[in-house]
Amino acid sequence: MRKSLPLMLRHAMYNLRGGFLIRPLTIALTLGCAGAFLSWLEEEFPAASAWVPTVLFPSHADPQVAQVILAGIAASIMTVVSIVFAILLMTLTLASMQFSPRIIVSFSRDRVTQWTLGIFLGTFLYCLAALPAARSLPYPFAPVATVLGAMVLALVCVGLLLFFIHHISQAISVNHIVDRIAEETEAMIDELMPWPHRLNRHLKDAEPLRPNPSEVAVFSHDSGYIRFVDTRRLVAIAKHYHVTIRVLRRVGHFVPAGIPLMMVSKGNRLPPEATAELLAAFDFGPTRTLQQDVEFGVLQIVDVALKAISPAVNDPTTAINCVDQLSRILIRFASREPPDEGLYDPPGIVRASIGWIHFGRLLEAALEQIRMYSKTDVAVSLRLLRALGDIAASTPDPEFRRILVEHGMRTVAGCAEKLGEEELRALRARQAALESFTAISQP
Numbered sequence: 001m002r003k004s005l006p007l008m009l010r011h012a013m014y015n016l017r018g019g020f021l022i023r024p025l026t027i028a029l030t031l032g033c034a035g036a037f038l039s040w041l042e043e044e045f046p047a048a049s050a051w052v053p054t055v056l057f058p059s060h061a062d063p064q065v066a067q068v069i070l071a072g073i074a075a076s077i078m079t080v081v082s083i084v085f086a087i088l089l090m091t092l093t094l095a096s097m098q099f100s101p102r103i104i105v106s107f108s109r110d111r112v113t114q115w116t117l118g119i120f121l122g123t124f125l126y127c128l129a130a131l132p133a134a135r136s137l138p139y140p141f142a143p144v145a146t147v148l149g150a151m152v153l154a155l156v157c158v159g160l161l162l163f164f165i166h167h168i169s170q171a172i173s174v175n176h177i178v179d180r181i182a183e184e185t186e187a188m189i190d191e192l193m194p195w196p197h198r199l200n201r202h203l204k205d206a207e208p209l210r211p212n213p214s215e216v217a218v219f220s221h222d223s224g225y226i227r228f229v230d231t232r233r234l235v236a237i238a239k240h241y242h243v244t245i246r247v248l249r250r251v252g253h254f255v256p257a258g259i260p261l262m263m264v265s266k267g268n269r270l271p272p273e274a275t276a277e278l279l280a281a282f283d284f285g286p287t288r289t290l291q292q293d294v295e296f297g298v299l300q301i302v303d304v305a306l307k308a309i310s311p312a313v314n315d316p317t318t319a320i321n322c323v324d325q326l327s328r329i330l331i332r333f334a335s336r337e338p339p340d341e342g343l344y345d346p347p348g349i350v351r352a353s354i355g356w357i358h359f360g361r362l363l364e365a366a367l368e369q370i371r372m373y374s375k376t377d378v379a380v381s382l383r384l385l386r387a388l389g390d391i392a393a394s395t396p397d398p399e400f401r402r403i404l405v406e407h408g409m410r411t412v413a414g415c416a417e418k419l420g421e422e423e424l425r426a427l428r429a430r431q432a433a434l435e436s437f438t439a440i441s442q443p
Contacts, residue, residue: 027118032125039133066134074127100303185297193336216267217260224284238351245352327387385430
């Protein structure tokens with residue numbers, strides 16, 4: 001299915017930031033082209049290499065020295081690249097087995113790893129591209145400035161290898177993993193929800209689009225998770241054809257092929273090419289991403305927490321760290337205004353409606369499973385209640401505080417089924433502190 005140009009550009013930029021293909025390949029090809037260009041420049045303009053010290057290269061016309069240096073660097077770099085790949089694959093395997101397969105997405109977006117792979121491969125291509133210029137026939141020529149550049153890149157690779165090993169030793173730490181996921185999720189919240197939260201907004205919101213007999217279903221042609229929705233394209237198509245569009249699935253939902261994705265009022269006005277344009281506004285994929293999916297960032301941390309408090313692992317400290325990071329995300333989310341479900345153009349005329357995740361649903365996704373599995377763990381339950389209190393203290397919204405208090409009540413009620421009165425005393429104290437927020441007058 002053909003995607004819209006803005007969607008394709010955004011998808012390309014997301015791939016540039018994440019994965020082991022685009023950025024490392026770009027760096028490697030750039031350095032390879034630099035090696036070929038510099039060697040050509042030296043041959044065309046011999047004065048370009050006159051500044052190279054004779055201590056390093058007594059003769060600028062001895063190709064054997066240049067060939068030995070370039071070939072030696074290229075061969076040794078490929079050996080080091082194999083070591084780097086082995087370390088990386090070991091790290092990914094360990095992280096996916098010990099924590100969660102979903103966090104591999106976070107590892108693949110690690111810029112240090114991307115730059116390390118790119119520079120190592122780029123140094124190899126640099127030497128490979130410069131090597132043909134060092135020749136004896138038809139006349140002896142040695143690209144000494146290019147060889148000096150290769151030597152500098154080799155020194156950079158040595159330092160980068162040490163830094164990469166140090167970085168990987170930190171990257172596999174669970175504290176660093178969940179902190180990086182939380183940071184990426186917060187950045188996505190800032191992009192998706194730039195405006196501060198407004199109280200009592202629901203009293204002023206317009207009525208959402210309702211089903212009507214003139215609606216025609218638009219079926220999905222692809223199976224996959226909705227990763228991004230081009231809302232501007234939806235509005236433009238709806239305005240052009242004088243229809244309204246009601247999107248049935250939100251970002252992060254899985255849509256099988258053949259299932260209705262949208263309902264279009266007066267859909268008989270749409271020609272086949274317009275229907276194709278509507279479907280092109282959706283980006284589907286086999287996995288969820290952090291382009292517009294706040295819940296996906298939360299679920300990655302929840303997976304780590306659930307594995308940590310499982311009987312096979314029994315690591316409540318890791319679960320507590322995950323709860324702390326989840327509270328950080330929820331505080332940021334609660335402080336921002338969610339995207340409008342109604343899309344207007346011009347103001348006051350609704351063209352489309354699309355659902356977004358709300359605070360209550362995100363809170364349930366973040367803490368409900370942890371609450372269920374930590375009924376017998378006092379430390380984790382106490383941290384859950386403290387996290388709820390921190391979120392309640394950060395938001396003046398009475399509806400949010402009511403939801404938080406209800407969740408705190410369920411937490412204590414669940415623990416009461418498994419724990420004795422002595423352990424429940426501390427939990428009830430924190431529950432009382434949480435409930436006190438509902439009595440605080442709002443500004």
